[in-house]
Amino acid sequence: MTYVDLVLQKLSTDGDREAVIGGDTRLTRSQARDLLFRLADGLVQRGVKPGDGVAVYVGNTPEAVLLNLAVHLLGGRLVYVPPEPGPAELKALVERAEVAGVVVDPSFGEQIDGWHLQDLPGDPVERVPAPEFATVAYTGGTTGLPKLAVHRPNPLAATDPRAAMPPVTMLCNTLITHGSGSSMSKAALVTGSKLVLGPSTFDADTFVRLARDEQIAVTMFVPPMLYEVLDHPDCPGPQFGMVLVGGSPLAPRRLRQAIEKWGPVVNQGYGMTEALGIAMMPGTDIDLDRPETLRTVGRPDPAMEVEIRDGDVWVRGPFVMEGYWGEPPLSETADGWFNTGDMGYLDDDGYLYLNDRSKDVIVTGRTSDNVYSRLLDDFLVTLPGIRQAAAVGRPDEALGEVVHLFLVTDGQEDVDVDRIRDSVVAELGDLYQPRGVTIVDQLPLTKVGKVDKRKLRSQFR
Ligand code: AMP
Numbered sequence: 427m428t429y430v431d432l433v434l435q436k437l438s439t440d441g442d443r444e445a446v447i448g449g450d451t452r453l454t455r456s457q458a459r460d461l462l463f464r465l466a467d468g469l470v471q472r473g474v475k476p477g478d479g480v481a482v483y484v485g486n487t488p489e490a491v492l493l494n495l496a497v498h499l500l501g502g503r504l505v506y507v508p509p510e511p512g513p514a515e516l517k518a519l520v521e522r523a524e525v526a527g528v529v530v531d532p533s534f535g536e537q538i539d540g541w542h543l544q545d546l547p548g549d550p551v552e553r554v555p556a557p558e559f560a561t562v563a564y565t566g567g568t569t570g571l572p573k574l575a576v577h578r579p580n581p582l583a584a585t586d587p588r589a590a591m592p593p594v595t596m597l598c599n600t601l602i603t604h605g606s607g608s609s610m611s612k613a614a615l616v617t618g619s620k621l622v623l624g625p626s627t628f629d630a631d632t633f634v635r636l637a638r639d640e641q642i643a644v645t646m647f648v649p650p651m652l653y654e655v656l657d658h659p660d661c662p663g664p665q666f667g668m669v670l671v672g673g674s675p676l677a678p679r680r681l682r683q684a685i686e687k688w689g690p691v692v693n694q695g696y697g698m699t700e701a702l703g704i705a706m707m708p709g710t711d712i713d714l715d716r717p718e719t720l721r722t723v724g725r726p727d728p729a730m731e732v733e734i735r736d737g738d739v740w741v742r743g744p745f746v747m748e749g750y751w752g753e754p755p756l757s758e759t760a761d762g763w764f765n766t767g768d769m770g771y772l773d774d775d776g777y778l779y780l781n782d783r784s785k786d787v788i789v790t791g792r793t794s795d796n797v798y799s800r801l802l803d804d805f806l807v808t809l810p811g812i813r814q815a816a817a818v819g820r821p822d823e824a825l826g827e828v829v830h831l832f833l834v835t836d837g838q839e840d841v842d843v844d845r846i847r848d849s850v851v852a853e854l855g856d857l858y859q860p861r862g863v864t865i866v867d868q869l870p871l872t873k874v875g876k877v878d879k880r881k882l883r884s885q886f887r
Pocket of ligand 1: 565566605671674676694695697698699700723767768782783
């Protein structure tokens with residue numbers, strides 16, 4: 427039995443209950459079930475067979491959620507297409523993914539050609555879900571084309587404990603074609619919950635409205651989204667049963683603020699496209715008097731192994747991808763182990779702490795020491811008037827790189843750069859001393875809503 431069977435079980439009972447909501451569309455369970463079978467039939471009519479790849483270039487709509495499910499129902503290999511870069515790159519990526527077809531939602535973008543999602547539904551032919559399928563997710567990629575991470579069904583999914591959880595109303599804020607949004611939409615459907623889709627590009631006003639009008643109980647943010655909601659004049663009060671925050675570094679001060687606002691329901695998660703669900707720190711284990719509990723990403727999931735090798739976090743287990751498409755599987759090359767590219771350490775009680783992504787570490791000084799940019803980011807937002815901060819390395823002839831800060835202020839008071847420099851040196855030492863500061867209105871974000879340090883660094887190259 428796969429997660430698709432579990433979803434179908436839920437969609438086959440209480441047909442009039444709402445299942446998936448997005449924009450102006452509100453689908454009941456029976457409407458969602460019908461559309462799921464129609465979309466699967468549309469794919470079959472276009473020649474899609476079990477094992478075939480189907481690329482999807484879609485945004486956050488109920489139809490797109492069901493399309494993704496339909497590909498898995500047929501035993502296909504679902505290939506998510508990133509919302510960027512340009513048409514030529516996307517075409518190359520789709521070619522590399524070796525798919526039988528591409529489904530495009532033109533209202534999301536017209537960067538590539540394919541079968542239009544709106545025209546896809548065929549007949550409502552009921553089909554039994556295939557036992558095997560795969561998902562291919564694009565990774566951020568440092569240069570050139572994103573890499574394609576292949577995930578096969580999680581062997582734990584058949585006994586997915588979430589299936590027994592009571593249904594609630596969940597709001598998905600990230601793209602459903604990213605690991606976070608795809609996990610959230612699956613979790614909602616498997617538990618028979620009502621899935622509310624936020625827009626493909628997050629905005630805090632819409633979040634505030636949906637949280638109130640749809641009475642959201644469970645949601646997930648990447649940190650910059652959380653910060654915008656916390657700073658919003660109509661930020662919701664304590665209405666949530668569970669809030670998950672993860673996907674990029676979460677400033678302890680902001681996590682504290684969220685817990686003070688919403689209670690101990692705010693959990694910090696650590697995962698990535700290549701290894702979904704590595705560790706989680708439950709809000710109930712966070713003690714506001716013990717600051718380290720606001721910094722840790724928690725203990726590794728019991729199903730996952732985590733090792734620190736030369737400062738890098740390595741992982742192995744059922745949530746790790748099989749490998750990159752077109753490359754040998756990790757089981758052949760590394761005995762299943764995967765280097766996350768994150769630097770961190772485990773404490774004596776098995777709690778995992780992340781220092782920085784290795785690409786974001788600033789290597790500076792005559793002895794090429796490591797400055798963990800994230801330590802700076804976390805500290806800077808504790809200073810008065812600073813709302814968001816991103817430290818990056820700026821190339822420097824003498825020192826290799828030097829620390830450069832991008833700051834978003836609250837506009838209330840003038841920012842005194844000398845005072846900031848002094849505070850940084852007093853807290854973190856000379857090595858962390860910023861050599862340049864740029865005040866910006868907002869930090870650039872990736873399409874998933876994370877701070878885009880690559881874009882910040884590119885200003886210097
Ligand atoms: P992505 O593959 O786009 O989901 O990005 C995954 C990366 O986000 C990880 O390798 C980490 O660098 C970062 N990340 C995810 N969760 C956290 C977290 N809770 N704290 C710090 N960094 C995180």
